[in-house]
Amino acid sequence: MPDVDELQRRFRSLAETAAPRAPLYSLLSSAIAEDREVVELLTAAPATQQAPVLLLAATHHLVLSGVAPDLAVHYPNLNGGDASASDPWPAFRQLCSDHADDIRALVATRHTQTNEVGRCATFLPVFAALARETGRPIAHVDVGTSAGLTLLWDRYGYRYQPGPSLAADSDVVLPCGVRGDAPLPDALAPRVAGVGLDLHPIDVTDTQATRWLEACVWPDQIDRFHRLEAALSVARRSPPTIVQGDAVDDVAALVRDAAQLGHAVVTTSWALNYLTAERQAEFVAVLDAVGRDVDVSWVAAESPEQTPGLALPHPPGTEHLTVLTLRTWRAGSVSTTALATAHPHGYWLHWLSQPT
Numbered sequence: 001m002p003d004v005d006e007l008q009r010r011f012r013s014l015a016e017t018a019a020p021r022a023p024l025y026s027l028l029s030s031a032i033a034e035d036r037e038v039v040e041l042l043t044a045a046p047a048t049q050q051a052p053v054l055l056l057a058a059t060h061h062l063v064l065s066g067v068a069p070d071l072a073v074h075y076p077n078l079n080g081g082d083a084s085a086s087d088p089w090p091a092f093r094q095l096c097s098d099h100a101d102d103i104r105a106l107v108a109t110r111h112t113q114t115n116e117v118g119r120c121a122t123f124l125p126v127f128a129a130l131a132r133e134t135g136r137p138i139a140h141v142d143v144g145t146s147a148g149l150t151l152l153w154d155r156y157g158y159r160y161q162p163g164p165s166l167a168a169d170s171d172v173v174l175p176c177g178v179r180g181d182a183p184l185p186d187a188l189a190p191r192v193a194g195v196g197l198d199l200h201p202i203d204v205t206d207t208q209a210t211r212w213l214e215a216c217v218w219p220d221q222i223d224r225f226h227r228l229e230a231a232l233s234v235a236r237r238s239p240p241t242i243v244q245g246d247a248v249d250d251v252a253a254l255v256r257d258a259a260q261l262g263h264a265v266v267t268t269s270w271a272l273n274y275l276t277a278e279r280q281a282e283f284v285a286v287l288d289a290v291g292r293d294v295d296v297s298w299v300a301a302e303s304p305e306q307t308p309g310l311a312l313p314h315p316p317g318t319e320h321l322t323v324l325t326l327r328t329w330r331a332g333s334v335s336t337t338a339l340a341t342a343h344p345h346g347y348w349l350h351w352l353s354q355p356t
């Protein structure tokens, strides 16, 4: 169990690493680090969850719920303001005193969770190629789906640079810088079905749950925050289908069902890093078993260094990046190729000249 001294060290460390890209969280983290009473709030979380970002998500959640208007003015995602214009600490400290019990309850029961809709821009070329290859519409199974936003790739627009723009009049348009010879599609692949699987699914119609998802986005990341809000609005019009369950134990049945409807495409994006290396290997083994019976494709957007159990190929020096990998099972024969590296939130795609 980390003690308060250790948590203070964690806040100091976050203050340093966040400084270049997240001035508000950097400033708040250095002030929190010197205030043992505020740091102590984080000890209400389970030992493995006691990361400074959890406390910052809990306070952001309260800010989003409207209880701290004096603090909200300092959050760039809420007012586009400059966090350095005045000192947010007195209002932050006040929130921590006034809502200590709420903060303790949030950190005790929630864990940081995200859903990055921008990753759809990196999947799209692969979906188009798979639909062309198999002559079948995509029947999508997204594992570790969170709120299911990446299942809804056919409701968003895309602006590849350089490259085509697709459905650019959508309420959510995803820009994606491209390097290399990516097979960018000029139309969306046909999609026949989509289902998500998650241990802790988020219901897009539950405003408390989606507020937590929004609270986990750093307020300095203004574009990311607004993009999530817009994607949630799109999703609420016709919510995605999500099954609660485990990636390893429950994926096979969903893939077999999907294969009845179209070409079964499994996606995982920054999800399998939550599994132990042993469970990661079991996940691959489960898909291998299904792939002996039906044709399947699995598109992974994962970090090789965080998913050693997947044993997916990747070019040297890309361990710490998001690597887009395609594993296919066709008539029982397996093939695996690293296709590209990508920005973790899909803002760029670098297609490999020699897929490995």
Ligand SMILES: C[S@@+](CC[C@H](N)C(=O)[O-])C[C@H]1O[C@@H](n2cnc3c(N)ncnc32)[C@H](O)[C@@H]1O
Pocket (backbone or CB within 6 Å): 113, 114, 115, 116, 117, 119, 143, 144, 145, 146, 147, 150, 197, 198, 199, 200, 201, 245, 246, 247, 248, 268, 269, 270, 271, 274, 275
């Ligand atoms: C970082 S989020 C990524 C969400 C989404 N794939 C995306 O790209 O935005 C990871 C998700 O994986 C889920 N997850 C973690 N372990 C899981 C497991 N064993 N089975 C199913 N889902 C799991 C978490 O609940 C969380 O929603």
